[in-house]
Amino acid sequence: MSQLSSTELFQFILAITVMLGFGKGFGELFRKLKQAPVVGEIIAGIILGPTILGYFFPDLLKFVFPESGPVGYSLEAITQLSILFLLLAVGLEVDLGILIRYGKSALITTFYGMLIPFIFGFAVAFLIPQFFIDNPDERLIFALFLGTALSISALPIIARTLLDLNIFRTKLGMMIIASAMFNDLIGWIAFSIFLSVAEGTGTGLSIVSPIVLILLFTAVMIVIVRKLFHRMIPWVQKELSWPGGIIGFIMVMGLVGALITEKLGMHTILGAFIMGVALGDSVHLRESTREIIQQFITNIFAPLFFVYIGLRINFLTAFDPTIVIIVLVLGFAGKIIGAGYGAYKGGFGKNESFAVGFAMNSRGVLEIILSLFALEMGIINESLFVGIIFLVVISSILSGPLIKLSLGKDKLKGFVQLLSSEDIVISNAVSKRDAVMELVELACSKHKLDKTNVFNEVWKREESLSTGIENHLAIPHAKIDIKKPIAVIALNKDGLNFEAADNELSKIIVLLLTPKNENELQLKLLSEVANLFADKTNSKEIINSDSSEEILSKLVKIKSRME
């Protein structure tokens, strides 16, 4: 076996050090700026590559990152390995059970969320190929590429955005996650088929057999091999060192998957991805193991891969504003319309459907990998590749703010965000009944509800079990026929008897009205209000207020203090 010379070894280690150092550094910087680290890592690559470093110090670029020769090949091999592990990590997080549970709505969202962008991409590429490629005769394969590239979403960025917005575990959040997982699964199978077609067009081979093979491989892995892993993983976790044993097992299995697909004539990435799905679905795989694997891959292989992207292309010379705009418009319009329409068909309201569209519009590593392959196969040129990178960067930056915009404050936050100063009164009521009526009238006049009906519901609940809570708090409440929760507050400084457990009179009276079919929302808001005043000093603070504005501003402060 020939070896790297001392200089080549130095060059190789230097290249990896610089790539990892800059990639991680910029990733961390972007994380601090509340942006996706992937964007920082790509920018690190642009700085280190022909765009900036190569422009000012071309010789230095050639020395540190040679394109050919043993060091160039080694870097290329590292990148290929990074792609495999990135795909393994994506596969590990696909939860097949949740796909079945959210089946219909997730499936409809995924279907339209992939179909519409695919049609947009395919149609534009097929009808006006001259904008993007030199040889219009290759329009079919190019159209397939653009359609596929635009139809894939980025699960990690979506998950992160949902976590930041505190809607991860809501019905909407879980449906988005399930759809993104469906999207990944279908997207990668479609991508493998696309690669087979692309490779088949050159050789004249039938495209039917690779498609059958891909589907068969996926089915066998997901139905049979997954069950085998389910039995093996407890043994691996128990008998081998932890977490080294299980991490090694998963990484090796990912590579085995890649080897199998390569041997069967499919692309290695499908093997790594599907192997990830088969492994990750096991209930025995500990959450901490998943996180350690994600950490390992994210911190080592992801920066190497994303920096490599920047090294490969001169972003300045390849930048074509027309192409960037077309890709952005197609990408945004296709995904937002498609996934949004799918969510709407799946039973979500207008604003929530938009939120689904914006969330699913997040693009990431998968588009980049797909585009890199297409670039290497000569299907696309560097300008389109840059256009896709722009789509990834801009869609990931805009995803969070757009979801926020579409959902509005009431869906994202809790009790305090439901309130404005108009919803708070200083009450002089002398009985519990009068106080409840005063609050019901306040809520009903603002939200145009029938006050007799609402009062009857609230009073029925109040009579069944009084709603006085400790620390001068009472929360009369009811579930009524409304779409969004309503909260109003009365401050009664004399206090009223709501039969609180601590025998104190209730001075802060919160009326909470929630939609009829949302049991969990009611419990969430009730416990949130109770927690807000679980500390006596918080109650005192509110009781010592003289106006609704003062109460509201104190509530906001208490809430932020508790967070």
Next chain:
Amino acid sequence: MGNMGIPFKKIGLAITFSPTGKALLYEAGRLVKLFAAEIVLIHNGEKTLEAETKLAELIESAGFNFSSVNIEWVKGDIADTIINKAVEKNVDLLLVGALEKENIIKYYSGSVARKIMRQAGCSVLVLTSPSETPVSFKKFCVSVDYSMQSENAIKTAYDLAMLEKAEKLILIREIQAPGLAMTVQDSGSMREVELARQTWAKEEKDKMEMLIKEMNLTEIDIETHCLYGKEGYEANKFVEQINGDIFVVPAPQKKLKLFDRIFQHDFEFTLKQIPCPVLIIRNPGK
């Protein structure tokens, strides 16, 4: 908080001549007394004099008065006939015996007990080791998901626990956030992910405490547990670990099919490995 509890006024039991069948009859006898209920015995087989005599002996040995017991003779697919007869006779609770775990072929093809658990039109009590000297349930575990069906399950479990003078009622809420581990890709912080999990767990505990207050469940010692992991699987494991005497679950809201067995989720985990006696709460007519 909605319609509370389901009274079990008519208990159905598919009677067989096996030792398990005899034990189930004793268990049914205990429940009939406990609920002051009526019993409907369903026997799948030809109505012959010999079978009738044998059945009479069996029934009387379990303390029932043969002449006053309603016996339904059915023929055909065992599970289907039991399910249909239970609907016809307005049975509130079907009692069935089941193996804790079945072999892979039986599990996927669907055994009699599993089919009844999946498809019965009423509540089902599944006993894995019925005994001729039945004992009361002392440690009740209930799966919580805040749906109306779940509220009914909690209330039924509570009422039953009161009847049984149980030691404890344990409410179990499972939370799962698939894809959460992936957010470390973006945030790079496992601490942040852990913090999110802890916050969710606290929110769930608070909600369960609030639910207990709302439902006015004050007469018994109630514990709440929030488990993180695959929903269905984690609760099952937990009930097994703490040696729960009975696991009360709301029936799944959609019909479970072969696909659900291949890609297990939620209730299918309980069907795959029954941790202890399981009471599946289903509103009649659903």
